[in-house]
Amino acid sequence: MLQQVEDFPEYYCIGTAETREKAIDTILSNQPELVFLMLGKSSKSDITLSIITELYRFINELPYFVIISETDKYAYEALKTGVFDYIISPVALTELRRTLLKFQKVIPLSGGIVPQIVENVQELQEKPESERPAADVSKSDVDIQICIKSYGDYQFIALKDVVYLQADNNTTDFHLYNGKKLTAYKTLKHYENNLPSFFYRIHNSYIVNSNYVSRINTGKSLCYLNNNDVSVSFSKTFKDNIDTIIRKIAPEYI
Known part of the structure; x- marks a missing residue:
């Protein structure tokens, strides 16, 4: 199945699981848009359809599930x-293509933020850093969009309009330059792995758009944004990212 998904570059697999508990944890941690559940004797796992109702205990909005079974x-x-x-295995490439195209009609691909997929087959796989956009992205190159889904909205x-992102439990708040705030039902970790490289995580709770950084106070561990209108904390854990931002904006002071 993993190999077949590779035939569709607009999708990528963020994780796999062989047990019920691992599957639930992987879905809650990564909050993918699309999940394949393989049911039946050949799946060699304890995963059943009850995982879907179990997830409702923890999140309000579930990913889309595709069932794969021999019968x-x-x-x-x-x-x-x-x-x-629902797909009968072995999965034909044509059937997988139809399912993914049908999915794209419901969740349009936008802004380079592609749907993530979880399978219950192997161990969790993180997206490699090398797949992120190049670090020399200029402001003129950031006119890409992201879709923030909240229930049916x-x-x-x-x-380019996002100043910073703030974690709020299993949701993420997008703070825009005009003062508006939008809430997405994804974790901050999800966006950290998918945003272009001019976004930097500087705290467990914050990702900032480096194009809006106007001041950094290392003594107070504060990063000022949007012409000093906003300040957010940064932590020692992400000090390397702070240094990278300073080096990017003012290399002569490094």
């Missing part, structure tokens, strides 16, 4: 559970 044995129960699609914002 239609679970089809009726899956339909009652509200899964997105889809809001499209330009990344």
Whole structure:
């Protein structure tokens, strides 16, 4: 299955799990848009459809689930559970393509922030740093958009308008240059792995757009943004990122 997904470069796999607990933890930690559940004897796991109802205990909005099984044995129960699609294995490339295209009609791909996929097959795989955009992105190159989904509401914002992101439990607040705040039902870790390289994580709770950094006070561990209108803390854990921002803005002072 992993190999077949590689035929669709607009998608990538962020994690896999072989057990029920691992699957729940992977989904809660990464909050993917799309999840494949492999059911049946050949799956060699204790994962069942009940994982979907279990997830409702922790999050309000679930990812889209696609069931993969050797038979239609679970089809009726899956339909009652509200899964997105049901594929009979072995999975034909044409069937996978139809499912993904149908998914794209519901969740349009935008702004380079591509849907993430979790499979219950192997160990969690992090997206390599080398896949992130190059570090010399200029302001004229950031006119890309991101879709922030809140229940049935889809809001499209330009990344150049995002001043900083703030973690709030399992959600993330996007603070815009005009003072508005939008809440996305994804973790800060999710965005850290997917945003362009002019965004830097400087604290467990903050990611900043370096194009808006106007002052850095290392004595007070404060980073000022948007012409000093806003200040957020940075921690020693992410001091290297602070140094990188300073080096990027004013290399003569390093």
